[in-house]
Amino acid sequence: MSDVKTFTTADLAAHCSKNSLYLAVGGKVYDCTDFIDEHPGGEEVLIDEAGKDATESFEDVGHSDEAREIMYKMYVGEYQTDGSSQKPKSASSTTPKPIPAGASADSGRLVSWVKGWF
Numbered sequence: 001m002s003d004v005k006t007f008t009t010a011d012l013a014a015h016c017s018k019n020s021l022y023l024a025v026g027g028k029v030y031d032c033t034d035f036i037d038e039h040p041g042g043e044e045v046l047i048d049e050a051g052k053d054a055t056e057s058f059e060d061v062g063h064s065d066e067a068r069e070i071m072y073k074m075y076v077g078e079y080q081t082d083g084s085s086q087k088p089k090s091a092s093s094t095t096p097k098p099i100p101a102g103a104s105a106d107s108g109r110l111v112s113w114v115k116g117w118f
């Protein structure tokens with residue numbers, strides 16, 4: 001069955017202790033509880049990132065493929081951000097400027113003017 005659990009920021013934040021330590025990496029949630037003592041990078045870093053999106057710190061370390069394989073086994077679901085951490089949409093930079101009326105006629109005149117040079 002495709003019964004994938006989805007974790008919101010709050011769901012994830014509920015697992016922020018050594019007794020239940022979840023973290024998100026690349027949009028996926030991992031239960032690292034049983035891995036805390038085995039992590040070659042130490043337990044402190046995992047506890048620091050517990051209940052959070054640890055994508056940046058995980059990638060900063062440059063973890064090996066082996067690390068990613070271990071992670072794969074700890075997968076518990078998908079991470080669904082609530083959007084609050086995303087940048088608000090800005091209308092100014094993305095909205096195309098309206099073309100002033102008569103612009104095409106103007107540019108047509110410009111073209112014939114330029115053509116007149118040759």
Ligand code: HEM
Pocket residue numbers: 023030032039040041042045046049054057058061062063064065066067068070071074
């Ligand atoms: C599911 C999550 C994680 C797994 C399975 C994991 C696994 C591993 C493994 C296997 C290593 C040994 C080196 C390698 O193979 O790359 C390692 C090292 C390390 N990890 Fe993680 N890790 C996880 C999350 C994190 C997070 C969130 C941090 C946060 C900063 C972190 C920091 C480190 C550090 C600092 C090292 C030591 C690097 C070194 O001494 O060379 N890891 N980890």
